[in-house]
Amino acid sequence: MKAVIVEKAGGSEQLKVVDRPIPELKEGWSLIKIKGFGINRSEIFTRQGYSPSVTFPRVLGIECVGVIEATSDSQRFTPGQRVVSIMGEMGRDFDGSYAEYVLLPNQQIYPIKTDLPWEKLAAVPESYYTAYGAYKNLKLKASDRILVRAGASGVALAFLNLVKSSLPKASVTSSLRNPAKKAKLLASGYDQVIIEREGILETNQTFDKILDLVGPSAVDDNLNHIKENGILCIVGLLGGQWTLEHFDPIMALQKNVYLTAFYSGNVDVDKLQELFDFIATHKVEIRAEKILSLEQIKEAHDYLEGAEALGKVIILNEE
Template sequence: MQAYVVNQPGGPEALQLTTLPEPNVKPGWTRVKVLGFCINHSEIFTREGKSPSVQFPRVLGIEVVGVVDETSAPATFTSGQRVVSIMGEMGRAYDGSYAEYVLLPNEQVYPIKTNLSIASLVATPETYYTAYGIFKSLQLKATDRVLIRAATSGVGIADLNLIKAYNPKIHVAGTTRRLV
């Protein structure tokens, strides 16, 4: 399989397209064929060597959208089933999603059913996971007024969507660096 490997910390040039063997499924793990992933700031920090626990060489990537290729849990997952996964040391303690296949712990594989395009779906998991954590911490009431800083960012827009889905009467304002 093809994968982008970081052999030593550096800039974008540290990502080297390499041929690696497909990972073998082991008990408690599922192999996912990668359909897409996003690049997060934490991966940039890791690539630059600012994540002291990460050992190189490493295939980065802390989130993935894909389909089950092979699994040790056939009662839970089926071949071709669409799934997502985020974080859980993916791309840090073990190889991540910057590859054609990624091997994931079964408890970190989340089946999904959606009509979203792959492009839209790929942009969703980490963004909405972060926004949902923020949303939960707000403990909103219908009379609340919310200010979202960086409201035009992916997480800002996701927070707005979650707040309005929860209660459309909540007043929301936002800040941004640029007019849109």
């Protein structure tokens, strides 16, 4: 099979497409024929060496969609069955989805029911699951004014699509560091775009709900722009800061603000199926910004690291 090996931490030139044996089935695991997968920021961080628990060489990839090729659990799985896998230690403690086949623990393989074609299904798992978790935690209403920090990311645009499909009257604003992307974001469905400079929003507006993909570095500024009884949900760490320091919760949340988060590792088959049912019920738009091949993996990483990055990038494997 073809697989992408990272021999050592570094730039995108470390992503090497090689031939290697298809993994052998073992007890408690199943072999997945990968139809496609999305590229995630966490994989870029890992490739760069910012995941201390990850040792190299490693096949990256924390998500995939595909079919059961072989299984050690015939009670749950059958060959050809359509499945999704996300998170666990895939692509971290053991080799992940940057390949044509992957061997995964049975407990992190989820059979799902959906009519989505592979090019749409591959764009769903990590981005839409995270966006849907935030959607629920934000307790959204049709009358809400919503702000999305780092609105050009794949999770942000997935969230926008979930909101606009189910609550079309809700107002959704994006923050943006690169003004050149403003027209594209408005065309994607945002009602307004606010420029952010050095972590500060250039506006005095306040919002009922804030979805934050920047992370702890943006918390103080977010709290300056949230209304009484508003909800701030953190789901990303694009700001490069992982934890809050010198945080006084009583003073920071003095406007009766609710601070929450969503962790996509909190996943099971029922939660995933709920997402796919929501997508079907509300006819949610699913679209990848770029669809590339395994041989173009370096191009995928370079695009997401570049100034023009927008939305979800997926890799599709040929039949």
